[in-house]
Amino acid sequence: MSKRRVFQLSATFFISIVLTLSCKKEETNIGNNLQGEGLNVIKSDTFTILTYTDTLDSMASDETSVSLLGYYNDPVFGSVDCGIVSQLRLSSSNPAFSANPGEVIVDSVVLGLQYTSIKWYANLGDPITVEAYEITDDLVRDDQDYYIFQEPNTTGSNLVVTGTEVIYPDVLSDVTLDNGDTLSAHLRINLDPTLLGDKLVAINEAGNMTSDDAFVSAFKGIYVKVNGSGLAPNQGSVLYFALENPLSKVTLYFHTVSDPTSKEYDFNINSSAARYNRIEYNRTGTSVYDVLVDSTNGQNEFYTQGGSAWAVIQLPHIKELNKDSLGNEDRKIINKAQLILPIQNFVSDSYDPPKTLFIARIVDKNNSEFTLDYNISNSLSSSTVAYSESAKEYRFNLTLEIQAILNGEIENKGYRIYAPSFFASSIERVIFNGPNSSLKNRARLEITYTDY
Numbered sequence: 001m002s003k004r005r006v007f008q009l010s011a012t013f014f015i016s017i018v019l020t021l022s023c024k025k026e027e028t029n030i031g032n033n034l035q036g037e038g039l040n041v042i043k044s045d046t047f048t049i050l051t052y053t054d055t056l057d058s059m060a061s062d063e064t065s066v067s068l069l070g071y072y073n074d075p076v077f078g079s080v081d082c083g084i085v086s087q088l089r090l091s092s093s094n095p096a097f098s099a100n101p102g103e104v105i106v107d108s109v110v111l112g113l114q115y116t117s118i119k120w121y122a123n124l125g126d127p128i129t130v131e132a133y134e135i136t137d138d139l140v141r142d143d144q145d146y147y148i149f150q151e152p153n154t155t156g157s158n159l160v161v162t163g164t165e166v167i168y169p170d171v172l173s174d175v176t177l178d179n180g181d182t183l184s185a186h187l188r189i190n191l192d193p194t195l196l197g198d199k200l201v202a203i204n205e206a207g208n209m210t211s212d213d214a215f216v217s218a219f220k221g222i223y224v225k226v227n228g229s230g231l232a233p234n235q236g237s238v239l240y241f242a243l244e245n246p247l248s249k250v251t252l253y254f255h256t257v258s259d260p261t262s263k264e265y266d267f268n269i270n271s272s273a274a275r276y277n278r279i280e281y282n283r284t285g286t287s288v289y290d291v292l293v294d295s296t297n298g299q300n301e302f303y304t305q306g307g308s309a310w311a312v313i314q315l316p317h318i319k320e321l322n323k324d325s326l327g328n329e330d331r332k333i334i335n336k337a338q339l340i341l342p343i344q345n346f347v348s349d350s351y352d353p354p355k356t357l358f359i360a361r362i363v364d365k366n367n368s369e370f371t372l373d374y375n376i377s378n379s380l381s382s383s384t385v386a387y388s389e390s391a392k393e394y395r396f397n398l399t400l401e402i403q404a405i406l407n408g409e410i411e412n413k414g415y416r417i418y419a420p421s422f423f424a425s426s427i428e429r430v431i432f433n434g435p436n437s438s439l440k441n442r443a444r445l446e447i448t449y450t451d452y
Contacts, residue, residue, distance in 0.1 A: 041335065045446040047318075049435040052298030053291045055309045056366060061424035062146040062276040067243045068427065069113065069187075071228025072122040072236030074351060077305055078283040080427050082238050083225030084113075085152045086275035087139050088250055088267040089212050095265050101205045103257040106197030110253070111189040111224065114245035119171040121427055122237040123350045127168050129227040130189050132159040134196070135220045139274035146276035148307055148424050152223045159222070161190040169239055179262070186247045187239065189224070200252055200267070212272060222250070223278070234350065238427055243269045277424050281308050299436040301344075302443075304357075305429040306422055312362075313339065314414035315405070321447070322406050333450040334403040341417065342393040342441035344431040354419035354428045356384035359396045362413040371415070372400035384420055393441065402447060 068082035098104045111132065133154035139146070158165075167187070175183045191197070200219070203209060208218040228236055241248060250267040269275065283289040288309065291298045304311040324330040345353050360368035374383035374397075385394055396417070404410045419428055435443050 040451045041448065042451055043446065043448045044321075045444055047445045047447075049443050049445060050295075050299065050314060050316075051302040051432065051434045051443055052295035052312050053288065053303045053309050054312050055292060058147040058149050059307055059424050060145040061148045061279070061307070062144070062274065063141070064277060064423065064425040065242070066116050066421070066425040067113075067241045067275070068238050068277050068279065068425070069224060069226060069241060070120075070122075070128060070236065070238030071226040071231065072238060073228065073231040073233050074122075074286075074429070075233040076286060076431060077288050077303065077429050078281060078286040079228060079231070079236075080238065081225070081228055081280040081282075082427065083223060083278040084241070084243070084275065085135060085137075085139070085146070085221065085223045085278055086243060086269050087141075087216055087221040087273040088219065089270050089273050090209055090215055091249075091266040091268050093212075094210055095204060097201060097204055097254065097263075097265065098256045104201045104254050105256065106193040106201060107253040107255060107262065109191040109193055109197045109200075110251050111191055111222070112247050112249055112251065113187040113189070113224075113239075113241045113243070114184075114247040115171055115186060116240045116242045118240050120169070120237050120239050121351070123235060124169065124171065124237050126231075126235050126237055127166050128237070128239075129165050130160055130167055131165070131225050131227055132189065132191060133157065133223045134159065135223050137220060139216075139221055141272060141274040144274070146274075148277060148279040150276070150278060152278065154223055157195055159191045159196050161192050164190040165227075169237075171239075183247060187241070191250070197252060197254070201254070221274075225278070240426075243273075243275060244271055277307075279307055279424065279427070281305075299434045301434050301437065302432050303430065304418055304432075306419060306426040307424040310422070311417045311430070311432055312414060313417065315402075315412055315445075318402065318405055318412060321402075321449070330451070332406060333452065334399055334406070334447060335450060336446075336448040337398040337402040338446045339396040339398050339415075339443075340393055340446060341396070341443050342391075342433045342439070343387075344433065344439070345392055351429055353387055353430050354421065354426075356386055356420060357394050357396075357417055357430075358384045358420055359398075360416050360418070361401070361410070362416055368416050371398065372404055372410075373397045398445075 067084045069084050071081050073079045136153045136155060169187060171185055173185055175186060203218045208214045248269045252265045253262060255262055287301060288303050291302060302311050303309060322331050343353055359371055361371050363369055370383060385396055387394055405412045433439050433442050
């Protein structure tokens, strides 16, 4: 299947570059007679740029709009292992499975997961091997953060029916149920009728389905993941799901000894259910790892990846622009400043770049803020720049930022570049060409200014 194009979700990505002033070249003298004697318009695009990648200690991933399930082996970034941890909620309290205890016969249990509009990332077409476990952790929806590196505690028994673990995801075709109903495309995972189904029936018969609180005290939730062991480089995919969609639920199918008519009961994943994305990255031996342990390696390539790694740009010598060759004050007026970041994106590459990226000024290790150039509406969506498919690059305006740094109005701490879907709701990644790249197009800062 042809690779899908990623578009904006929500959240934030970080990147930073260091620039030192080099030579200048005259762009034009037109308008000098209007600007006054001795004014020159200069363009400089030969700054020395230092680029690298940094990671977050961890990122909160609870109640994101997109839930991630899958595993892929990226030859540049390493493996990405995404799982979903979630509570279940009752569709109705005190469900009457049977008039008499012990009469319920579980036919099947199915976990349904509704795709989001973007559906997947990486290599759709490869099969996935699904696992599911009952968790033993008490999850809390309000006033509690859960993080991507947080491994849930489980009972240890795989709840997926033996022989049904391998699934070829079909993100396009409607699903026809045994009763003839047709539903939109979604993933269906068969869970064990004995290990899970009989336990849910026993919880009901014990009177623990009188309320959601009573139920989650008896059944904490479920952890769904994909076993990616043995995947070769460039194999695997991650699927994107909307857990608060009505099709995302666990359905218990059953009948009773006295009544063979098939019945069903839904356990929902709704806005009351606590949940989080559990993501594990293994970058050992990769090019990304080399940059993380030695930032100078980022001069050739540097990277950003959703939920974990961002690209960083520092400008430690940019204030030298306000000095002449002898070190004397020589103030400038910035007419235009653009940070240009070419990327590596080939036709055969399954890892599409984000449709938009965002630039933010560094505050500290984990926090960033809007730049002056993208702070007019203080809106994330209006502060992104689009990827140019033809030029294979992103261009960020930094005109107001550079002028403010030169004027001493803001502190020069550098910048981060990240996708709007950075917050653990995507695993999109980008390979940027560094300033020392062997490729023709390299990261650079272009400044047009007036010298007076």
